[in-house]
Amino acid sequence: MKVIGLTGGIASGKSTVSGILREKGAYIIDADEISKALVEPGKPAYLEIVKHFGQEILNEDGSLRRKKLGRIVFADKEKLALLNKITHPKIIEEIKRRLEEAANRNENVVVIDAALLIELGLYKMVDEVWLVTIDEKTQLERLLKRDSFLEEKEAKDRIRAQMPQEEKVKYATRIINNSGDFSQLLKQVEDYWRELVESKN
Numbered sequence: 509m510k511v512i513g514l515t516g517g518i519a520s521g522k523s524t525v526s527g528i529l530r531e532k533g534a535y536i537i538d539a540d541e542i543s544k545a546l547v548e549p550g551k552p553a554y555l556e557i558v559k560h561f562g563q564e565i566l567n568e569d570g571s572l573r574r575k576k577l578g579r580i581v582f583a584d585k586e587k588l589a590l591l592n593k594i595t596h597p598k599i600i601e602e603i604k605r606r607l608e609e610a611a612n613r614n615e616n617v618v619v620i621d622a623a624l625l626i627e628l629g630l631y632k633m634v635d636e637v638w639l640v641t642i643d644e645k646t647q648l649e650r651l652l653k654r655d656s657f658l659e660e661k662e663a664k665d666r667i668r669a670q671m672p673q674e675e676k677v678k679y680a681t682r683i684i685n686n687s688g689d690f691s692q693l694l695k696q697v698e699d700y701w702r703e704l705v706e707s708k709n
């Protein structure tokens with residue numbers, strides 16, 4: 509089994525790349541999906557978050573007001589660190605569990621799609637680190653277009669809350685430049701996929 513760690517800044521295009529890799533037959537472990545499931549009402553991370561951030565981050569039905577919590581934590585380093593302390597050990601644990609499950613099922617290629625692959629130390633568990641890069645202007649434009657509820661300042665806060673791209677480059681074994689259009693992205697991913705599959709034989 510080959511394990512690829514797929515990372516990159518917010519709105520760089522990781523989910524778009526993992527969608528392409530899924531089509532090719534890779535098994536995807538999505539850290540955002542895992543982190544969403546952890547904070548559903550009644551889950552351990554949910555209770556801790558409510559304890560620390562208060563009832564005001566809940567909707568009437570008890571579910572988490574994600575946008576509101578995002579506004580709070582991405583504007584305040586200490587609050588983000590607190591949220592990370594609650595959620596990150598549980599995210600890492602679940603990713604490890606899914607990796608074991610994939611190995612037991614004899615999956616050929618597994619992709620861990622995680623914005624925080626490097627920060628969480630997950631890069632140590634993978635065979636290759638694929639980094640999706642993007643120029644700053646395009647990143648901000650795509651983020652604002654996708655998450656239209658964000659003010660420009662909030663979008664910049666989210667970008668700044670992450671490790672700078674030039675730092676991430678140091679950990680990358682493959683770089684996918686996504687400042688261009690979709691066909692340019694597809695070509696790079698297909699070339700890397702071909703090399704990966706050929707190197708396995």
Ligand SMILES: CC(C)(COP(=O)(O)OP(=O)(O)OC[C@H]1O[C@@H](n2cnc3c(N)ncnc32)[C@H](O)[C@@H]1O)[C@@H](O)C(=O)NCCC(=O)NCCS
Nearest residue numbers: 517518539540543574575577578592595622623624669670
């Ligand atoms: C703060 C929350 C509630 C905001 O929710 P929202 O639905 O608006 O965003 P979503 O979860 O879809 O995340 C969107 C993107 O934000 C970035 N991001 C999310 N959490 C973080 C974080 N802790 N640090 C830096 N960037 C982050 C990632 O690029 C992610 O892909 C949510 O992101 C969260 O619970 N984050 C903590 C868990 C975490 O670290 N998740 C990322 C795992 S890789």
Ligand SMILES: Nc1ncnc2c1ncn2[C@@H]1O[C@H](COP(=O)(O)OP(=O)(O)OP(=O)(O)O)[C@@H](O)[C@H]1O
Nearest residue numbers: 517518519520521522523524623650654688689690
């Ligand atoms: N080459 C491209 N051309 C135009 N739009 C693109 C391209 N690649 C991705 N996008 C769009 O940019 C946005 C961000 O892409 P995507 O959601 O894949 O990023 P991500 O890295 O997974 O983000 P996050 O870290 O927030 O999960 C999406 O709306 C996506 O459709």
